[in-house]
Structures are given as structure tokens and as C-alpha cells.
Amino acid sequence: MEREELRKLQGERLREMVQRVYDKVPFYRNKLQDTGIEPGDIRSIEDLNKLPFTTKQDLRDNYPFGLFTVPQHDIVRLHASSGTTGKSTVVGYTHNDISMWTEVVARSLTMAGVTNSDIVQIAYGYGLFTGGLGVHYGAEKVGASVIPISGGNTKKQLQLMEDFGSTALACTPSYAAFLGEALVEEQIDRKKIRLKAGIFGAEPWTEEMRTQIQNLLGIKAYDIYGLSEIIGPGVSMECHCQNGMHIFEDHFIPEIINPDTCEVLPYGELGELVFTPATKEAMPLVRYRTRDLTRLHAEKCDCGRTLVRMEKCVGRSDDMLIIRGVNVFPSQVESVLLEMSETKPHYLLVVSRENNLDTLEIQVEVEPQFFSDEVKELEGLRKRIHANISSILGISASIRLVEPNTIERSMGKAQRVIDKRKLT
Amino acid sequence: MIIKQLSVFLENRTGRLTELTGALAEHDINISAFSIADTTDYGILRMIVGRPELAETILREKGFAVKITEVVCMIIPHRPGGLHKALQIISDNNVAIDYMYAFASGECQATVVIRADSLQKIIAVLQEHKMELLQEGDVYQV
Numbered sequence A: 001m002e003r004e005e006l007r008k009l010q011g012e013r014l015r016e017m018v019q020r021v022y023d024k025v026p027f028y029r030n031k032l033q034d035t036g037i038e039p040g041d042i043r044s045i046e047d048l049n050k051l052p053f054t055t056k057q058d059l060r061d062n063y064p065f066g067l068f069t070v071p072q073h074d075i076v077r078l079h080a081s082s083g084t085t086g087k088s089t090v091v092g093y094t095h096n097d098i099s100m101w102t103e104v105v106a107r108s109l110t111m112a113g114v115t116n117s118d119i120v121q122i123a124y125g126y127g128l129f130t131g132g133l134g135v136h137y138g139a140e141k142v143g144a145s146v147i148p149i150s151g152g153n154t155k156k157q158l159q160l161m162e163d164f165g166s167t168a169l170a171c172t173p174s175y176a177a178f179l180g181e182a183l184v185e186e187q188i189d190r191k192k193i194r195l196k197a198g199i200f201g202a203e204p205w206t207e208e209m210r211t212q213i214q215n216l217l218g219i220k221a222y223d224i225y226g227l228s229e230i231i232g233p234g235v236s237m238e239c240h241c242q243n244g245m246h247i248f249e250d251h252f253i254p255e256i257i258n259p260d261t262c263e264v265l266p267y268g269e270l271g272e273l274v275f276t277p278a279t280k281e282a283m284p285l286v287r288y289r290t291r292d293l294t295r296l297h298a299e300k301c302d303c304g305r306t307l308v309r310m311e312k313c314v315g316r317s318d319d320m321l322i323i324r325g326v327n328v329f330p331s332q333v334e335s336v337l338l339e340m341s342e343t344k345p346h347y348l349l350v351v352s353r354e355n356n357l358d359t360l361e362i363q364v365e366v367e368p369q370f371f372s373d374e375v376k377e378l379e380g381l382r383k384r385i386h387a388n389i390s391s392i393l394g395i396s397a398s399i400r401l402v403e404p405n406t407i408e409r410s411m412g413k414a415q416r417v418i419d420k421r422k423l424t
Numbered sequence B: 001m002i003i004k005q006l007s008v009f010l011e012n013r014t015g016r017l018t019e020l021t022g023a024l025a026e027h028d029i030n031i032s033a034f035s036i037a038d039t040t041d042y043g044i045l046r047m048i049v050g051r052p053e054l055a056e057t058i059l060r061e062k063g064f065a066v067k068i069t070e071v072v073c074m075i076i077p078h079r080p081g082g083l084h085k086a087l088q089i090i091s092d093n094n095v096a097i098d099y100m101y102a103f104a105s106g107e108c109q110a111t112v113v114i115r116a117d118s119l120q121k122i123i124a125v126l127q128e129h130k131m132e133l134l135q136e137g138d139v140y141q142v
């Protein structure tokens, strides 16, 4: 499709969507009225920058179903990000949304060379997380044989990889590297492994990791991007040129903005990625701020596609961390420590990567007035903190009790995170 | 009969204990008994010192998590079976001990520091069996 034709299509879809959210979602009607915009003001894609932004906080404020444009009986699926009730974000899908999602994932897998002769091992988590089910439907659409093994259980992963002859692997890049090393450790003959392609996403990774994974598993490793608010995996996908991820712009309209001024930046400049998923039925969003920092490139790719490409994300414009594919905000840890009577929010998150798996250590200061001189009491406290934090974050963290006033308190924003993973 | 013990939370960090002993030495505070319960990440230091309140203030100012806990110090003969006899009395009377540590104090006697939920009960039991208990005046500096 030529770019002009695409922009016309985007304009039509945008116009229709703005009218729809204005009619169906009080939040958007109020927001547009506050901005002084009528749906009729949006005539083409050129008018996109007149519209206000949507943030993750808007999703939280409208928890759980406040941004849905369709009645509940039209919703066929719900996914949610991890977090406390107040912090989690819920997304809904109509039957058509699932079809669209299936379609973009199928396109993505096709870009990685997956066909109906392939056996796709899906080691993304299945559940509220969009990774597992998202890739699952797309792989079935392509006609591949799907192994819905979900995450974890490394021995079983390797056994089925060998016995079933998996030819494609979909999971987080860190788990792919972990499986690659396990393959070496278990001394499995590489000739018995038929893998040729990997579809890896849901967390940031570097070119060095790509080389490592490709060597360990003897495959070509493709980067897939997505977030549940927009649809899940399949918002953009790398082609065989491995030179940026093609955004499926017919569904997800991308922009790059300056995160401080919100001004739209031209192609090639680094800024915050914003998406308008114009064709979503259940929960279309107007200019959703992903907080991911990257660049867009519009030059035609060597593969022949004209779809805009996005670079690997180089960071975040907020303090969110992605640990083992799970979104973690320091403020979640803070809320747990504030709720517990024996702790104060003096903490530090230390993220590292050991054997290709992310580790999270949370240091918590012992409060002098609650300090007990019995090991069993302190260990009890440590276990309570561990249980509360793990249940909120959705991942396990090791808790280290430290002496009072040893975690730096700066005048302004305290340093809450040390990330030792060295990602770009 | 109830002795004030100083308990301090210590991270397993080189030099941290030296900072603590240094601060006490600087203020002429004598340490008569000392024990550390350790885990992988941290330790709990327990000690009987000459001036417990002053030591608490000094260490708190130095940023330590510190508190005063009450314990009983029992004096037993420093010879085979001495500790056994004392513990037999305690267990026969169903007194639960949270923790204890002991040190030889002189040629012919040893002191056992005991922390229990009910100090009054343990004191009563030990006195009834004619066990000798350390008095406040025996340990505190004046």
C-alpha cells in the first residue's frame, strides 16, 4: 500500500473512532469538550495532533471498564496488567478485536518466516498477560502446529523442543537465552534441535543479547513489540532485515513526541512513542502515551515494506521497570511498605541479570522502633514483606533488611532503582 | 535482678562492627558480654555493657538500629555439668527461653545470659532452686 493511500485510510479510521469514543465514553466526551474539540473537527490524519493524550493513569482512573465503548455482552476477552487493584490496567476485546489481533500476530509470524509447516513452541506466560494467548491465536491462524507450553519448566521445554521438533520459539528474550544455556548444560545434541526462528519480546533487549541467543539456539531472533493497552504483542514486528520493527500502521497510528512538551517530533528524532489504535472496538484509545522512548523511520525497508519502522526502545519516560516481562513500578513497592505498620517507605530496588534471568532485590530499612532482637521476628518481618510485595508485583523479589538511614535520601527525588542489567 | 541488654541490628558489612566497638570505647563503655546471632544478610548483636542507656544513645546517634532488652544473668559453677543442671531446672519448670549465651567469668564460674518471655517466672524458678543471679550493681559502671 502506498503511503498516501495508507494515510487516507488512517484518517478515515481516526475520524470514525473519535466520533465513537465521543458518543460512547463519558471520559472522552468530557476530555474533548474540555479541549474544545468536536468530533467533526477531525477530518484527516493531519488533525491527529489536535487531540488530547491518554495516559496509563487515565486507564487506572477508569478501572475496570470505564473506557469500554461497547456493552459487556460484546466483550469476549479481558486481559490485565499485574499490580494492585488501583494500579492494574484492564483491557477488553470484542470478537472483532480478537480477529484483528490474530491478524497482526499472524502477519508478525509470517515476517519471521513462520508457515503452516512450522511447529511453534509458545513459552510466553498464558493468562492475564497478553503474551501467551496473543501469539497462540496468531500462530494458529498461520496454520502452524502450536505447543502452548507457557513459561517455566525448562526441562520440559527442552524435552518437547527435541521430541516434537519445534521450529519456532516465542518467549521473552531473557528466557530464550536461559533456554539456550540450559541446552548447553544438558548437553543436548544441537542436531536434534530443529529450531530456526525465535519471536522474542515483552521486555527490552540488546543487540548483544540477540547475538548470544542466535548463537546459543542456532536461530534467527526476531524482535516483536506490543503492549496490552494497544492490543498485546503484534503492534510492530521485525522483518528479516532486523533493522527496526515495522508498525502495523493500518491499525496502530504511531507518533513520537517530546515527553516534556508533548510536541510532535519528526521521523528520526528520539522521543516518546504514542499510539492511536483506531480500529479497536472495545477499547480504542486516543493518542496513548506508551512511555517507551524510541525513534521512527519512514524510509522504505530493504524488505520492500513501506510501513514505518521503530527502533528498539532505549528507555522509559517514567520509572517503570520491565523485569522478567512484568511491568514494575517503584511506587508499588512504596505502597506496600506504607500499608505495613512495621515498615516505612525507605527502600531500594536492585535489578540484575544472573544466568540471563532478571533478579530483583528489594532493600528495606529496619525501623529502629520496630527492631526486634530475635532472628525469628526479623525473619518473620522479611517474609511478610516478601509475600506482600510479591503478590502486588506478580513476581518474586528477594528482600534484604538493611540498617536504618543507609539508603540514600536525596533532596529531590530519591534514587529508588539501581538497574545493573546494562541495556543499551 | 533484671539486667539491661543492648541489642543492635548489624548489616554484614566490613568494618561495621568496628565502628560500633570504637564508639563504645571512645565513651569508656565496658562490654562484659557479647554475642552475635547471624543470618546471611545481617546479624543481631547482643551485649551487656557498663552504661546501657548511654550506649543506646550513642549508638542511635551513630545511626544504628538499637534497643534495650531485658535479660536475666545466671551464675553457674565453671565445671562439667554446671550448665546442664541449670537448664534442667528451667526445662523442668516449663519456662520457654527465646535465646541464651554464656561466657566464663573467672576461674571457677560462668555467666549465662537468658532472654525469656516471662523474666519474672524464670527469676522465681531459679531463686527457688538457689541459683545465683547477677545483680544490676555487679555489671553496671558507676
Ligand SMILES: [Zn+2]
Pocket: A239, A240, A241, A246, A301, A302, A303, A304, A305
Ligand atoms: Zn523490513
